[in-house]
Structure formats: C-alpha cells, structure tokens
Amino acid sequence: MDINYFLKINNAFAIENKRDIAINRTRNQISRNFNSNVQTINVEINDEPRTISISSSTKNNILTISTSPDQNDLLPGDSVRWDKEIWLVTEKKPNNIFISQAIMEKCNFDLKWIDSEGSIQTYPSVLYFNARSNFGTEEDKTMNLPAGRRQITIQSNEHTVKIRRDVRFIVGNEAFKVIDTDFMSDDGLVNLSLQSDQIDPVKDNLELGIADYHKLSKYELLILNDNPLSLSINQTARINVRVMRNGSEISDPQIVYSSSNTDLISVDEQGIITIHESGETNVTVSAYGIEKQLNIYVAPTIHYDYAATIDGANDIYLNRESTYVASFYNNGIKISDESSFSLTNLDGSPTLLASISSQDPIANTCTVKANSNRKLGTVILHVKNANGLSNGQREIKIKSLI
Template identity: 40%
Template sequence: MKDYSDYHPTRKEKMLHDAKKLFDFNVTGFSGSEVIVNKQMTTKVIMYDKYSASQSVKTVIAEKDSLTFGDIVTFDDGLILLIGTLESENVVTKKWVAKKCNITLKWVDDEGEIQESPCVLDYNAKSNFGVEEGKVMSLPDGRRQVILPKTLHTLGIAKRDKRFIIGGEAFKSIDCDYVSDEGLVNLSLQSTQIDPAIDNVEMGIANYDKVAKYSIYITNSENTSISIDQSLQLNVEAFKNTTPIPINELTFTSLDEYIATVNSNGLITPVSTGTVYIQANYKNASAQIKLTVRDIQYNNYTVDIEGSEFIYLGAKQTYKAMFKNNGAETSEKAVFSLFDEDGKSVTKKAIVSGIQGNSITLLGDTKLMGYIVLSVTSENGLIKGSRKLRVKGYL
C-alpha cells in the first residue's frame, strides 16, 4: 500500500512541511541544543559563531515564534546569550544575532528588593550586535556600555545617576537608551567612587543600604507544649522595615511533618508525639518555635503585659494583660496592682486612671520620676506576672 504521509494538496504546504522537517532534523541532531529561555521555558535552537573581533557574537536559529528581541538564552554548558537583532526569517525559522552575556548586573530597585540580570559589558559606544564590530568607536577610560534585556525591572534603572558595582569598581549611569534597539536597554556608564558606607563590593551591589530589611516574630512561647488532640495557632508579626506584612504572604514550614503539620495560615496540627520546630518564612527572614506534642497536656501558664516601657510626666499610658497556657491565649480576667520600684510599697509616681477588661490606664505624676512596678494576677490566682516601667519627663 502506498505511503501518503508526505502528501500535501498544495506546493506551498509541501514546502512548509519539508522546511519544518529539515529544521527538526538539524535541531535534533548534532547541530541543535536545548536551551532555557528567560528561565521559564525550554526550546531547541541551532547556534554557531558569527564573525566578531571579540568572538562574542553568535548566530541563533530557532522556530519562528520561540524567541524574540531581548530574550536571555541559557545553554547546558553555562553559556548565556542575549538576543539582539533579527538577521533573517522564513515561514519556519528566524535567524537571530546574539551576544555572550559576560557579567550579571545587580542593583537595588525602588522597593528595596535586589534585582539582577545577565547582560553584556562592552567597551564600545554602541550595543553592536552586527558584524562590523571593529568600526564602532571605543569608549575612553572609565567608560563602559552595558546592554540588558528590556523588562519592567531593567526599565527601572534606565535613568541617569543610577550606580552599579562592576568588577569591584563603581560606575554611574550618564546616559540611557531603551528605544533604539528593540527589546534592549543600553546604559552608558562612567566610573565613580565606591562609598564603603552604602556599597557592598563583595556582593557587587551599589547602594546596598537601601535593601529592604525583613523581620518576623512569633509571639507564642519559644518552647510550647500541646497535647496530641489539640491544635495551635501561630501568632506572627512580620515587617518590611517598619511596615507590617500581611500574614497571608508568609509561608509556614514544619521541620518534621511526622510530628506536626502547619497550614498556610499558621495553624499547627499534631500527628504524633515528639518535638518539632515550626518555622515562619518571608523572603530572607524567618523565625521558629520549638513545639512538643505530648499525650498528656502539661500546663505552662504565662502572662504578657503589653504597652510602652515609659510613662511621661502628666501623661496617660495604657497596658494590656494577656494570659497564655503553653503559648495559647486564655480568657482569664486580670487583677492589677501598682507598686513602687521595690515591688511592695505604694507608689506616688503614677496612679490608676481607669481599668477596662484586661487593660489598665496609668497616669504619670506631674513631678516625680523613676521606676514603678505594674503587677497582674489572674482572678483565680494561678497566673502571676509583673513589669517594671519608668516614669520620665519629655525630651
């Protein structure tokens, strides 16, 4: 029986089929390489050297819609190329001119986040992905040309006076162009001084002092115990500098899920008896508590007194008592007492202005300054705690 698998009704369809077949034959053979595009997807390309004085210009042939201007192409051997210009195309493939990325540029964006991108560092005044590399004017000493893919992040640094650390030296942008070359950002850099107070030369990041600082605090007791039939909600506070981070943006991890698991909201569920560390994470910040799961629950009562450590002369300050058992808040009622610094005698430095629920408001004296002790006891007398406060004048 005749094989009609290569039959096509029109000459155009036949040519298209043959062209695809030829490309597939080459790309799956010795000429082809599987590459990662923009760290997201894989495709196959044919790559070979293109003449250039620095031997850094390559020709890349790929299926028509698999690459575009400014793409970062990574090969298995670590070679990274930046797609620059389109040399030719047909109905099946496009032939691109690319350059080897020779550095990774790092910077701090306007949100305080560290960004980085492979890029091309040149000593020439133009991005020059073509063959006439030798005809491009060389830059004077202390000048560099950096070519990056055009992304939301790199557009954020396409401005004058943006500083960078390259090869242990500091540079600042004196000109930027993200229009002339499609998909690319061209930065012209001028050498400048390193500032040890704000630059991190070892990491290669200028203005490192602007990096956002993240912090996480778990306010449950560091050593918490629950029984096998209980669950525990983590109480977590997280900050970017001083701005609170929504708890739903954090991730929670149990370091031993055979003992206990934790869900995306920080609710811990025991699985078996034992000890496990539960961790809260956000970017480069983390905090953890040690959790013991027992057959029988042992009570571990504590009380926290929340509020400022200072009471200013003639001013009011409110404090709240929070009773906990093994780190979990309980509904005990607070009984407050106010003493002088020795914790026994009556103080004249402050008086009780009001009590509402488990909160007490103290009023500082108009003249007397010094330390006082705020004591709190649960109504059943089982839980006790105190806190030393200071009555002071305004600066």
C-alpha cells in the same frame, strides 16, 4: 463578454500559480539546507526547559541563531541558558517566510543593586566596556564609549524597569552611576548608560559588588510562642510570628513553615499547627533569608502558652500623643480578654518621660502622651491581661521635633 478579458484572467492565475510554485520550491530548498546544518540543543528560555533546532554562527560572543519558522518565538529580552552560559536575545530579524533569525549576546556581568524596597536584585546582563555596536551586530562599525563610561543591556522586567538615574553599581571594583536610561519595553530590553563615580567605603560593599549597601533592609524574625512549645493531642495552636524591617513590623510578611516530622505535626501556610501524635519535633520558620527553629513537645496533658503584643508607633514627639492596641494569644491563637497598660523607664522604674492619658480595657487600647519638658529618652509600654498570664511590652522613643 470580450474574450481578451478571459485571457487576461487566465494569465493572471497562471502567473500567480507560478509564483506560488517558485516560493514553495525555494522554501523546500532552504528547509533542506537548514535541516542538513541543523543542531538540536537543550536550552532554558526564561527558565523554561526547551529543545530547539538551530543553525548558528558565533562571533565575539555574539550568536546568530536561525530557526525554522514554526519555532519563531525568540524575542528581544529573552534569557537563554545554553551550555552553562546565559545569553540575552538583543535583536530579532524581520519576519521571513523561509527562516527565523535572532541575535543573542553572551551575558558577561551580573548586575547587582539594592532596589527601592531595600532588597538585593541580581540579573545577568551584557556589559560593554570600551565600544559597542551601533549599527547592528552583523556590521563591524562600532561606537566608542568615552573614558569612564559603560553601557549595560539587561532584560526588561518588573525590577529593571524601576532603575532610574543616579542608581549606582559596582563594576570591577569601580563605582558607576546611571546617567541615562532607555526602556525599550516593546523590545524587552533596558539599556543603561553609566558614568564613573567615587567609591564610598561607608556605603558601598566591594566584597559583594553592591553599591549603596547601606540601603539594604535589616530584617528581624521574632517567634512569640514559648520555645520549646508544649502542646497536647487534640489541641489547636498557631505559630505566632512577627517580621520587622528596619524596626517596623511588616503587615503581610512572606513566611514559610516546615515541620521536621510531619507524622507528628504539620503546619499550614498560616502557621496553624495540626497535631497527629505525641512526641518531640521542631518547626523551621523562614522569612527574608532568616531561619529560626521552634521546638515542640506534644504531651497527653493540656498546656497553655499565653502571649501579648502591642501595636503602634515606635516614636512620639514631645507633647504629642499616640494610640496603642494590645492583642492576646493562647498557643498562638488570638483570644479576647481585658487589658491593663503601664509605663516605665528601661530599668523598670517609674518614668517622667511620658504618661498614659487614657486606656480602654475592653477595646485593649491606650493613649500615651510624651512630656512637654524637653526630656528625651526611651520608655517601655507594658500590657497584661485580666489574670496576668499574658504579658507584652513595646519600646517607645520620646523625640524632639527639631
């Protein structure tokens, strides 16, 4: 084999070895320089406590963070709480074998809106008033925003990605609506372009800084047990709760129960009461920002708390029918029983607005038919069990199709 071939191979290895030596030397030098200027800080990244070592420089609320490569986990869209301020990572520098860099901008505005479920959402964001960088944060070149325009950058998450055009916000006592969205899901950011809009004093809540406040869901929390509720030791009971949103019952509400005296009674996440000893206490029932108290007295004698509910439509159109189902409870536990339905006006008098066309006492159902004589109003559907101890009712509106 040609000796020149071996010489070329040896030279290649020598060059490669020199390159590795140079890279290691440079990496060590940068690491020494980095460590000499390093600052160890306690932060929260996406609400998780962390301690990181950084070298940073700040300019106009824009922070350039340099970390060692082994801490290369700051990504666009990350929320960083540092020194009582919230920062949003808006840019990740290209990978570097020597050092890792990211750009953070200080959040200067809490973006608030009513989502499609009627709930208030609030997230810290970066609001650009007159101009914003269009060429990266290290250059001084900027893009002027037209009068009456704003731009917002916010973390991409399950709520912000649902923001669509024409969603309105209150910014500095002015109304703005979304005219363009840029969902940079791969970069963890959502960019919103806003245009000025008219304030509507009927719909907008300037005090809270929330536009279209009329879309906020109205919740009701109903405890169907007797209050106070009398129980006895060794008795099983359940807190029977209904949660309504805008007049309609939520099928699977998020409810929290807490006992003020767990030595006396405890309550699980389903509202089942476990009695430990006699005495008096109360349970707090919480759902969607509403709290109610149920006072409980545990006595040595057995007590029965009967209740009944009716499920079905809130409205029936003229000459139409709707079916309703009753449920019976004893101390909050559902029981089997026979039912009897009846209809009245709001004042309890007989009604001509609707009639019961059929009912099944065993299945606990009935069918209500609205009148065909164009009579509109509200009726009360009543139900009771066989012994008359469990009673319930439901308001039904008779409405016109027009």
